[in-house]
Amino acid sequence: MSLANAPVEVKLAVDIIQWLEENQIPAAQVLAALALVKRDYEHKLQAEQLRPTEEQPPS
Secondary structure (H helix, E strand, O other): OOHHHOOHHHHHHHHHHHHHHHOOOOHHHHHHHHHHHHHHHHHHHHHHHHOOOOOOOOO
16 A cells, blocks of 8 residues: 555655654663553543533533
8 A cells, every 4th residue: 555545644654653763862862752642632622522512502
């Protein structure tokens, strides 16, 4: 599969991996940072799902 046709999350992952490798970030630090990022974005997603959208009036 060509990267041009890949889903956006695959393109993002490739970009992140490339940046991490170019900057020679140690694997343990990458995994620790990714755990923090994952937790942060899980909270953001949960908050977005709880927030009423502009298209839907609050009940």
